[in-house]
Amino acid sequence: MVVRNVDVAPKPLFEGASRKILARGGGMMVVEARFAAGKQIAEHAHPHEQASYVVSGRLVLTMGGREETLGPGDSFYAGPNAPHAVRFLEDSVVTDTFTPQREDFL
Numbered sequence: 001m002v003v004r005n006v007d008v009a010p011k012p013l014f015e016g017a018s019r020k021i022l023a024r025g026g027g028m029m030v031v032e033a034r035f036a037a038g039k040q041i042a043e044h045a046h047p048h049e050q051a052s053y054v055v056s057g058r059l060v061l062t063m064g065g066r067e068e069t070l071g072p073g074d075s076f077y078a079g080p081n082a083p084h085a086v087r088f089l090e091d092s093v094v095t096d097t098f099t100p101q102r103e104d105f106l
Helices: none
Strands: 011-014 017-025 028-035 040-044 049-056 059-063 066-070 075-078 084-088 092-099
Touching: 059 075, 066 075
Parallel strands: none
Antiparallel strands: 011 017, 017 028, 028 092, 040 084, 049 075, 049 092, 059 066, 059 084
C-alpha cells in the first residue's frame, strides 16, 4: 500500500497540533504529527510500542526521569506503558510508528 502525504487531510488535535495517519496495516501504524512551538504533550503512557523520528524542529523529551533535547534526525523509543512527555521548542514535525496500531487514533 502506498500513501501519499499530500492526499491525507490533517486531523486537528488541539490548537497548534495536528496529525495525519499515514501507512497502516497488520500491527503497525505510521503517524505524522505537527506541533507549534510552545505546545506540550503531558506525561502519558500507552500499551503500544512507539518509535519516533524528528523530521524538523526541536523538542524536549522527558522519559525515565531524564530530559533530552532532540532535533532533526534524532529519534526515541518508548516501550509499552513507559511514561513520557514532550515539550516543543520550535515548530516541529515528528513521525511516530506504533505497534500495535493506535485504535484510539482511528
